Amino acid sequence: MTQKKTEAISEETESEHNPEPGTELARGYGASPGVATGPARVIKDIDDAGQITEGDVIVTEMTAPDMVPAMQRSTGIITDNGGMTSHAAIVSRELGVPAIVGCGDATEALSDGQRVTLDGEKGTVVIGEPKSESESTLDSESTPERTAETDRTNGSIDDSAEYVPTTATEVKVNVSIPGAAQRAADTNADGVGLLRLEHILLSTGKTPDQYVADHGEEAFVKEISEEIRKVADAFYPRPVRARTLDAPTDELAELEGGESEPIEHNPMLGYRGIRRSLQEPEMVKLELRAFKRLHDMGYDNLEVMFPLPNDAEDVRRARELMDKVGIDRDAYDWGAMIETPASIRSIDEIIDEGVDFVALGTNDIVQFMLAVDRNNAMVADRFDNYHPTILEAMAEVIEACNEHDVDTTITGQSGSDPEMAKFLAEQGISSLSSNIDAVDDVRRVVARAEQELLLNAARDASDDSTLLE
Incomplete structure (x- = not known):
């Protein structure tokens, strides 16, 4: 009896240390769709x-801009921290690499070299290879089959890979990495709604100050212009809206020269965006x-966009910097991000400063209005793009801009959500900027929303005509 009990305990212990293939090791938020298998690093x-070598699965606490080359080599990405708007989520979607974020303890649960499979849609990490076709068939009862009808219901339609509907609301794309520009351009997006300059600068491995100190101002300007040019070339003549530097201090601190960065308890609320640019005007110039x-x-397709202004004074000072550099504001469009409660309340005054467009940065709007740290997995479930106050705020900005003939767009993660795209199209937004993998779905949803608006308008006109008779 004792021997059998000992054997049972031994088998149980061995099972714990050598779990069966398919055993779930970690779970988080599916940030970039796709299934990937490889050795965990x-x-x-x-x-x-x-x-990191080709085919590895990166497992780390949080990715950073200077990890992008490694992310490009990887077959999948898993992080302990971060949410759907974290660096890992944004870059992995752009690269088309499956990713899971906010797992909590993946760096402890997974062993280096262990072969794992991650599902970037379900948010699961399991041991070994993906399920075989026969195993997948057994699971079909619990996993609904994807059909054209379910895709229509979910807002993810693929009636024809060739057909691209024409929409009055432009559908643009977000770009962070110039190397992904051609992939983004091949989506037939109407332009780039957000080119993040910080990813270009931080990929040098040096803070802007350190880069200038080592190589000089001319080299700095050349580095930026050459990288932006790759995107402008890929999309020409479609417009490219490039945002000036908006890197939080904790990301800069990881780079060479970062030891001089201030230590902040909450960098997302700190020294970043236009507030840093106005404090360091020579650098933004x-x-x-x-x-x-x-x-x-x-x-002539390149447009300038300033991040994180609070009010018209911030926008005015940024405009004056453009004038000092010699940018012709009559010839080239420029605008500002609307990301804080103060900028939403100041939208009329910001419009009066002469902006050609404003961009709703929902990643920041949500975190500031709901007091939810967008990089904190502990409160990720409270990051609610559909909170009534968020929807009302965006609708107010769109209405004010439409009254003054100022273009509006959305650049945050919400721009990739078909349901949100429908809501914003109904509000009269000028354009939406989506992730690369969401452009087609968003365009189809927008086309259907516009058709419904036209049909409803025609019905209303018909009803009015009948009443007059």
Whole structure:
């Protein structure tokens, strides 16, 4: 009896240390769709990212901009921290690499070299290879089959891969990495609604100050202009809206020269965006010189956008910096992000400063209005794009801009959500900017929403005509 009990305990212990293939090891938020299998590479120090080789699955606490080359080599990405708007989520979607974020303890639960499979849609990580066709068939009762009808219901339609509906509401695309520009352009998006300049700058591995100190101002301007040019070329003549630097101090602190960055308890509320640019005008003028250089080269599709203004005064000071650099505001469109409660309340005054467009940055709007840290997995379930106050705020901005003939767009994660796209199209937004993998679905949803609006308008007109008779 004792021997049998000992054997049972031994088998149980062995099972714990050598779990069966298919055993779930970690679970988080599916951030970039797709299934990937490969050896897990647990990265606890950013300096070890260079060890990532083709086909590896990156497992780390949180990705950073200078990890992008490693992310490009990987077959999948898993992080302990972060939500759907984190660096890992944004970049993985752009690269088309399956990813799961906010797992909590993946770096402890997974062993280096362990072969794992991650599902970037379900948010699960399991041991070994993906299920065989026969196993998948057995699961078909619990996993509804994807059909054209369910896709229509879910707002994800694929009636024809060839057909691209024409919409009055433009559907643009977000770009962070110039190397992904052609992939983004191939979606037939109407332009780039957001080109994030910080990913270009941080990929150098140095803070902007350190880069200028090491290589000089001209080299800095050249670096920026050449990277932006890759995107402008891929999309020409479609417009490209590039945003000036908006990197929080904790990301800059990881780079060479980052030891001089201030230590902030909440960098997302700190020294970033236009507030840093206005405090360090000589640095942002170098960024603006890169824009002017491209304008002078004939890139009339390049537009300037300033992040995180609170009010008209911030926008006015940014406009004056453009004037000092010599950017012709009559020839090239420029605008501002609307991301804080104060900027929403100040929208009329911001419009009066002469902006050609405003962009709703929902990632920040939601975190600031709901007091939810967008990179904190502990409160990720409270990051609610559909909270009534968020919807009301966006509708108010769109209405004010439409009254003054100022274009509006949305650039946050919400721009990739078909349901949100429908709501915004109904509000009269000028354009939406989506992730690369969402452009087609968003365009089809917008087309259907516009058709419904036209049909309802025709019915109302018919009813009015009948009443007059």
